[in-house]
Amino acid sequence: MLEAAREQVASACARLADEGLVVGTAGNVSMRVDDHLVVTPTGGVFGAMTAEEMAVITPAGELVEGQRGPTSELALHLLLYDRMDAGAVVHTHAPYATALSCVVDEVPAVHYSMLMFGGSLKVAPYATFGTEELAGNVESALSGRTACLMQNHGHVGYAHDLATAIESALLVEWACTVYWRARALGEPAALSDEQLQDVAAQVMRLGYGQA
Numbered sequence: 001m002l003e004a005a006r007e008q009v010a011s012a013c014a015r016l017a018d019e020g021l022v023v024g025t026a027g028n029v030s031m032r033v034d035d036h037l038v039v040t041p042t043g044g045v046f047g048a049m050t051a052e053e054m055a056v057i058t059p060a061g062e063l064v065e066g067q068r069g070p071t072s073e074l075a076l077h078l079l080l081y082d083r084m085d086a087g088a089v090v091h092t093h094a095p096y097a098t099a100l101s102c103v104v105d106e107v108p109a110v111h112y113s114m115l116m117f118g119g120s121l122k123v124a125p126y127a128t129f130g131t132e133e134l135a136g137n138v139e140s141a142l143s144g145r146t147a148c149l150m151q152n153h154g155h156v157g158y159a160h161d162l163a164t165a166i167e168s169a170l171l172v173e174w175a176c177t178v179y180w181r182a183r184a185l186g187e188p189a190a191l192s193d194e195q196l197q198d199v200a201a202q203v204m205r206l207g208y209g210q211a
Contacts, residue, residue: 002065005031005038006051012090012166013040017047021094021173027154028071031088031162032081035059039077041068072130076156079135084142086158088165093154096176097121101149108190110179112199117157117168118145119196121175126151147172 012029016022027046030039039055055066061078063069071077073091080086100107100123107121114120124141127134138156141148147157147168155172159165182188191199 001033002036002038002056003051005033006054006056008162009038009040009054010049010051012162013044013046013049015166016090016092016169019170019173021092021169022046023093026093028073028077028091029089029162030071030077030081031165032086036064037077037081039070039074041066041070042072043068044071075130075132075135076138079139080142080156080158083139084146084158087160088162089156089158090162090165090169091154091156092169092173094169094173094176096180097149097155097173098153100176100180101151101153101155107149107176107179108188109196110182110188110190111175112191112196113171114175115196115200115203116171117147119193120190121145121147121149121155121172123149123151126153129153149176 009029009031025043025045028040030037037057039057041053041055044053053067055070056064057070058064059081061074077089080089105123109119122141124137127137138148138150146159149155157165157168157172159168179188
């Protein structure tokens with residue numbers, strides 16, 4: 001199972017690179033496998049990482065297997081697995097998400113598809129990467145959500161599995177792009193909590209997006 005998980009994480013890294021959500025070593029990915037976590041290694045180059053390079057750690061952060069240690073953002077990943085019961089975590093430096101994190105405190109819910117990660121995107125206050133302070137700021141910004149932005153840094157999100165976490169990361173960047181372009185034209189209209197609740201109820205009623 002660990003070998004398959006390593007392959008999945010490597011494939012996820014390649015897709016994020018292909019989609020332009022990461023550049024070079026900027027970003028990290030992880031997923032839970034029973035009582036272990038498979039994590040991208042420190043200094044790993046997206047688009048070039050192999051399954052063999054992935055680090056395998058315990059939930060306490062101890063290295064079990066791997067040529068190199070885990071990502072420098074390990075504290076952030078461990079917090080999301082511990083506090084949010086995540087199945088997978090994705091952190092990107094996607095351009096529109098990162099740009100908006102420098103100028104706004106929150107990206108409003110400008111499209112109902114943002115319900116995938118809880119609605120609007122809050123921006124966690126800046127803290128040095130790899131610190132417990134940043135992890136704590138992210139935990140607060142994720143209240144009621146599964147994705148947020150980090151000021152002057154990028155995006156982070158989690159899901160029950162890696163495929164969903166990747167799709168959420170792509171949607172975050174799409175939503176940030178829509179907001180950016182709409183704001184260039186005027187003040188974007190945001191959906192209210194009531195409107196979002198109506199959308200959620202409609203999704204349940206129609207079984208929208210379900211097999």
